[in-house]
Amino acid sequence: MSARGLIVSAPRSGAGKTTVVLALISALSRRGIRVKAAKAGPDYIDPAFHEAATGRQSVNLDSWAMPPALLEALFAEAAADAELIVVEGVMGLFDGIEAPRGRSGATADLAARFGLPVLLVLDVAGQSQSAAALVRGFAAHDPEVKIGGVVLNKVGSERHLRLVSDAIADLGVFVLGAIGRDASLALPERHLGLVQASEHGDLDARFGRLADLAERHLDLDGIIAIASVPRLGPAQGAVAVRPPGARIALARDDAFTFTYPHLLSGWRRAGAEVVTFSPLADEPPPEDCDICWLPGGYPELHAGRLATAHRFRDGLTRFAATRKVHGECGGYMVLGESLEDVDGVSHAMAGLLGHSTSFAKKMLHLGYREAHLLADSPLGPEGSTVRGHEFHYASLAATGNDRPFAEIKDAQGQMLGRTGGRRGNVTGTFFHAIASV
Template sequence: MSARGLLVAAPRSGSGKTTVTLGLQRALTRRGLTVRGLKCGPDYIDPAFHAAATGAPSANLDSYAMSDGLIARIAGEAARAADIVVAEGSMGLFDAVPGEIGHTGASADIAAATGWPALLVIDVSGQAQSAAAVALGCRAYDPRIRIAGVILNKVASARHERLVRQGMERIALPVLGALPREASLILPERHLGLVQAGETADLHARLDALAEAVAAAVDLDAVIAAAGETQLPAAAGGDAPPLPPPARRIAIARDAAFSFVYPHVEAGWRAAGATLVPFSPLKDEPPPEDCDACWLPGGYPELHAGTIAAAGRFLTGLRAFAQSRPVHGECGGYMVLGQRLTDADGVAHAMAGLLSVETSFAKRKMNLGYRRAVLEADGPLGPAGTVLTGHEFHYASIAAQGADPPFAVVTDAHGAAPAPAGSRRGRVTGSFFHAIAVASA
């Protein structure tokens, strides 16, 4: 039997989706329900907060980068393991990239694919009845989906709430709750989004406070009743993992500097029979010798560059490992595989030197967007010619590319000309994009 579900969405970024999502997840869990969270889009931070709030795994659903079958598999697994699924949208509900209908990366695509109604979070600061016009536009914009109700956020006063509710009554859209303006409910952030769940001080106390605030301001019974039946795409999804495991035993860096791994990728590797063995570069641990490949995920090495540069056992062990086994780095991991990493203060730190690239965080420039990558040579993610979908989000820049040949040739979702990306040398590969799945034929 599959759980019912709903999608917490908003007209725009910054409306309070994450606050409301985590508060609902925690509050419903405290009621004794088995809750599963899911995140629309390529965000790799929010699923860890969902897992902390619910005590159960979370994962991403991405209509641009994933096939219908993979979306069905991930959503179906969550629904079968829960009493209710509380998914979180990304950006605005309809924000997307060019693509065929249903495969644009919009949160609305996921609502349409799963049958889950949207619960619209609206930041009503600076407006009153006009918020209803925004909600009405969201309800009318896409006939594939249903808006089940709204939660008002950043309500200034009882009078303000009454005025906003009058507007919602005029369009017959239920108001399921109203959260007051409260700075203490905001989770700490840094340049790539929220400070990671594992680094957030008093995380469970913060989640409990969110749950209490949401339970006091939102009709939880109405939220549960608003959830819709899960209706998954017909595609079965097959048994192949989203990405092929690079080896049977994978040494995977895991600490505050290396943590950005999509949950569905790790789950797919394990389902394919791979074993993941974590180690910590920040604790000066080398990749375990009994592993067949090493994976350096993205994260925040730019905040720990001095510690990494001084981690002699890690760097020596990584170089020795790379002489006989594949090593791959994504984003931050790619930076550590290079020659030098310049931090925000302009200090250059020597890295592993396994690739010729040099990167810098001193001059920040945001790089953001989906990527479609064609591998240039056989490697840990597949043979030459394999097409991967992925996503890039970082502020670091390439100070010097060096002489290594590219890892892949990439395009974006907006028709940019194919361009070389990443680096490869011997058994070592890396790129700034995070791979999400092997592209469907």
Template sequence: MTARALIIGAPRSGSGKTSVTIGLLRAFARRGVKVRGVKTGPDYIDPGFHAVATGTPGLNLDSWAMQPDLLQHLFAEQADGAELLLIESAMGLFDGIPVAENRTGCAADLARLFGIPVLLVLDVSGQSQTAAAVAYGFAHYDPDVKMSAVVLNRAGSERHRTLCTDAIEKIGLPVAGCVMRDPSLVLPERHLGLVQASEHPEIDAHIEALADAMEKSLDLDALMALAAPVSLDSGSLETAIAPPGQRIALAQDAAFTFLYPHLDKHWRAAGAEIIPFSPLADEAPRDDCDVCWLPGGYPELHAATLGTAANFKAGLSRFAESKPVHGECGGYMVLGEALEDAQGVTHAMTGLLSHSTSFAKRKMNLGYRQATIAVDGTVGSAGDVLRGHEFHYARVTEPGHDAPFAEIADGQGRPLGPSGGRRGHVTGTFFHAIAKG
């Protein structure tokens, strides 16, 4: 079986790509199509929606963080046994960082590398014929990135739809349909983006409504025909991050959620066992595990509960006496002495590292990161370079006195200084690792 693929792109964030992608994934799945989702870039929330929509795991493909061989391998794995891959762009289609060609992190890189056409989603609210000028610019900006068709989103009336459609089709781009303005289709958001699929109270009903809207508004047969067959070699896992242990105790609940699907899949395929536990339920890592991983998430929203989770804190402290513990972003915050919540109330955390953080004194940190690890540990050896990103609003209010976990640079290699902390068997950082550099 040869899978077909289509990139769903837009001029900017907030154009409706996610709603269109999720709705189409479910609509095709309801037809019996073996469809899977992919998200470009480092966004770890949208793949969860893709997974719920299709019943199969999502995937991030990041052309900056992942070497081309790893991209090939992960893409080939996702395509294996599939008939259709829908690839949701991060931000605007061409938005990346100014580095080497096809390593910028933008979805257009994948269009060039794998010959995948683009379905352009245009939010036409507040404009009509001008949408054609935008579409024309996309069609001619890069000759190696093919626009296959346009989807109009948030049209206000039939007259509005007709004006936009006629203008765009005059420049030679087909319009595959129009989704009318409907506030009920909007997914809820909070400070790191969408509320996660696992927390949405009626996620399946919402996805069903999105699928109904896409089936009503778009020509699914035409979209299937526009998707291009993909031909990929097997690539390589050489730059994948190895399992941090044989039996991994993984914090997993509403406070700890951000583990990349490709890491989970690779670690399991390599023979590791992942044993989940819930700090919010006052559970500690099991003694028969040999490493504990605290991923990112939303501990700032659950600081009071975590602060009183005596069994979790005591059990983690015992575990760390002899075995490695690593925390990323939210996990790093919980490894510190204290966390100040949005109301300015300070809660005692595990104290396994000496820093303190605050969500009341906010500062957005966002961007690609290259981290050179200081010493041998859970995610690599001293001197190894990891690629990943930071995205958080919390800030360090007390730096503490621990040695740094790594030296970090931005996506263009400009030094940013030390990152995170390490003490004994415990390491942590705000940096989310995606792959080896």
């Protein structure tokens, strides 16, 4: 393996990691370097931007939800056809949950496990020499986590840049870029994060501007120079979630976009075939499949179209009469009786489960989850455990009377109760699966 890698992180969320990553990978791809990107933690949206910028599939790496062998296997797979791997961190570098060392979900876990240097993005608005104290603290906090260099963001002037850079230089840490204050670089956001890559008609132009910014304001050669060969361990027995069928009908369009690449690639490696269809185009699940999977996404933005997609809904009902159907988060909402949008308008859904959901009063449900399955299901056999997360603003307006799908705990092991529903061949839950335990 010849690929080298580095991690782009920051002291906190909102410091500019995504802008730096997209600028970096866009510029290096334009230079003809085989770049792959990865994302620390559970995230669907950033990896789609990575893939659009590089033309190569991104991957999630989650030290809490994924067993160590799976982490090793996914990183090795990414490195197999790349020259450089750029891992985008999550939250602040050391931010995670209370867990055994190396299993907290923090970006620092990945830096220590794979021996990768960290390119630290500092938002220096409102400070100058004090930034050096921050860098000193991050460099000394964990001897297994190496700060390879820093990029300064929101620099106000040449004098500001000089003050900050001179103070950091005294620490022996390289300043490998400085970006000014430019609101036009920001990507638009929605309630689950950035507006999705597929919704930007000008994405190539944005990447071009970001690549130009990187060429002007980042030391690209210096950043490449700090990257190191990853330290990989054994990957025997690596598995995420076993394929739920031999031929899987996967809903995929603007309402159903949240599928983890490592799940799909794992299913295909195990011999399963994934066949996509579009509910928004009023397509039913293909009849020659043995399971239908409705992933998460933004069905609330398309509830009116889904309510009138009668070929899709009738076909889904026929499919569920003889074969398994599973819905995650947005897919779970569509399986219910109705979905109330943000304006308070209720739209009829598939009615294959008895619950109803609402966005009229948004409430954030966010966090890692460990699910103990209460019956055989597409996620695994009864009694098995799957780790994943919840991230949604929808609430249950009516719970229905279906049998529960799973018992769930949070990352600290606190029991959160029973969740989801199952009726006949149909199962669903707000829980997004990442990996079996």
